[in-house]
Amino acid sequence: MTANAATSLVGRRALVTGASRGIGRAVAVALASEGASVVGLARSADALAELSEEHGVTAAVADLNDDVDTWAVLDRAVEAGGVPDIVVNAAGVFGVRPCATETVRSFDEHLRINVRGPFLVVRSLLPAMLERGSGVVVNVGSVAGRRAFAGNGSYSASKFALRGLHEVLLEEIRGSGVRASLVEPAATDTGLWDPLNPDADPNLPDRADMLDPQDVADAVLFVVTRPPGVAIPLLQVERG
Ligand SMILES: NC(=O)c1ccc[n+]([C@@H]2O[C@H](COP(=O)([O-])OP(=O)(O)OC[C@H]3O[C@@H](n4cnc5c(N)ncnc54)[C@H](OP(=O)(O)O)[C@@H]3O)[C@@H](O)[C@H]2O)c1
Numbered sequence: 001m002t003a004n005a006a007t008s009l010v011g012r013r014a015l016v017t018g019a020s021r022g023i024g025r026a027v028a029v030a031l032a033s034e035g036a037s038v039v040g041l042a043r044s045a046d047a048l049a050e051l052s053e054e055h056g057v058t059a060a061v062a063d064l065n066d067d068v069d070t071w072a073v074l075d076r077a078v079e080a081g082g083v084p085d086i087v088v089n090a091a092g093v094f095g096v097r098p099c100a101t102e103t104v105r106s107f108d109e110h111l112r113i114n115v116r117g118p119f120l121v122v123r124s125l126l127p128a129m130l131e132r133g134s135g136v137v138v139n140v141g142s143v144a145g146r147r148a149f150a151g152n153g154s155y156s157a158s159k160f161a162l163r164g165l166h167e168v169l170l171e172e173i174r175g176s177g178v179r180a181s182l183v184e185p186a187a188t189d190t191g192l193w194d195p196l197n198p199d200a201d202p203n204l205p206d207r208a209d210m211l212d213p214q215d216v217a218d219a220v221l222f223v224v225t226r227p228p229g230v231a232i233p234l235l236q237v238e239r240g
Contacts (some may be wrong), residue, residue: 010035014224015077015084017064017121018091019057020047021186022190023140026213027088027220028057039077039084039190041070042091064091065109066115083128086224088138089118094192096151096204107154114158119165126178133177136224139166141184141214141240150177150203170233179231181223185216186238211239 014031018024019040025047028040030161032055041050048059058081062073078084089180095106104126118139120131144152145159166182173180187193189210198204223232 005110005227006222007227008035009086009225012036012085013081013083014038014086014088014102015041015074015125016057016088016090017041017117018089018095019051020044022090022192023185023188023213023216024088024090025051026217027090029055030214030217030221031086031088031224032057034225036086037081039081041073041077046120064113064120067120070120071124074121074229078125078128084125084135086136087121087125087129088220088224089121090138090140091117091173092140092192094155096196097151097154098151102153107157109160110154111161114155115161115165118162122169126173129178130173130176134228135178137169137178137180138220138223139180139182140220141166141182143184143186143236145182148212177228179226181232182234183216183219183223184234184236185211185219186236187211188213188216209239211237 012027014036016024016028019028021041032038038057040057042048043060043063045061051057052059060077062070064070092132093109099209139162141162142159144156145163171178187205187210189207190203190213199206217234219237223235
């Protein structure tokens with residue numbers, strides 16, 4: 001028996017949120033280097049301009065807190081380049097604070113960016129993907145979307161909710177030709193950890209023990225290059 005060949009990404013259109021840094025940036029670069037035409041969404045115009053210059057990723061500057069602006073930016077991206085074949089929801093926020101001291105504002109922000117953000121993107125792009133009958137949506141979840149870690153109340157609430165949204169989506173797109181994958185990385189060495197200085201905190205993983213963003217990008221690349229008819233609804237990525 002021979003292995004099925006991976007689907008080529010040459011000429012495929014991709015939209016990646018959180019493309020300015022960390023995992024989203026690694027995913028955008030990986031997709032672009034495989035020949036996809038990539039639009040990267042984030043707030044940081046300078047970082048996106050650099051990504052555009054170095055890797056040919058088209059910048060889509062938008063704040064996921066702003067529905068109207070995000071929707072308009074996504075509409076413009078579709079008008080300019082067509083409905084994406086690949087949508088990667090990688091934008092996210094992360095804070096560590098016990099429920100006893102966590103602020104309502106921070107809790108709301110986690111839900112707004114980590115679960116309402118992916119919903120907004122899916123709500124905007126999925127109808128046309130369904131109409132076309134093809135495409136892959138990748139939601140970047142987290143190990144904290146199924147496991148409790150002290151201090152992760154806001155983050156876990158958002159990532160468990162994202163998993164719920166993802167699982168409903170799987171039921172709704174079954175048989176449509178559109179596929180969806182929840183990629184759940186363990187701790188990954190990105191700037192997301194900088195404010196927490198994990199190496200100085202015995203309760204947090206050392207950076208040396210974390211995944212590299214490229215490991216997660218490789219996982220995303222794997223799920224989006226499966227041949228039509230093969231779905232990877234869940235992919236957990238951890239150090240082993
Ligand atoms: N690092 C980890 O240990 C880890 C582990 C498991 C899962 N994850 C998940 O992986 C994803 C990426 O994390 P990361 O480590 O790469 O984080 P990161 O380096 O902090 O990057 C976060 C990205 O999200 C974007 N973003 C944040 N708020 C936004 C907003 N309001 N509007 C638009 N974009 C926004 C940021 O762009 P701008 O600031 O430019 O807007 C940035 O591109 C997140 O969903 C995270 O929960 C991370």
